[in-house]
Amino acid sequence: MNTLQRPLNGRIFGGVCAGLAQRFGWRPSTVRILFVLSCLLPGPQFLAYLALWIIMPSEGSARATA
Template identity: 65%
Template sequence: MTTTTSPRRLYRPRDNRWIAGVCSGLGRRFGISPNVMRLIFVLSCLLPGPQVLIYLALWIIMPNER
């Protein structure tokens, strides 16, 4: 028996946005609470790296929810 499920798409939802909806979209895609994803992002900003640039790139690349 096979079940067909719709693939989880990567998009920025129109609801539950704080800034651009990137963390909310990533949370929905990976089955994590958007607040947990936001916490992970904020904590990752304490480490050196291009986190803010990646966030901005995802803001541009990820489409809005229809």
């Protein structure tokens, strides 16, 4: 399996959904649609997205290779 990281290509906004899709073998559009739909429910989805954006290393960064 791939490691959890934000890809350099295919990003729309931060690359979190694309990174999650790449990690679990899903299509990025599916993950994006699921995220948008989850935002209709109460909960901290937006904060989770921001946290993942900060925590997930970008593809090719020094943190990703360590």
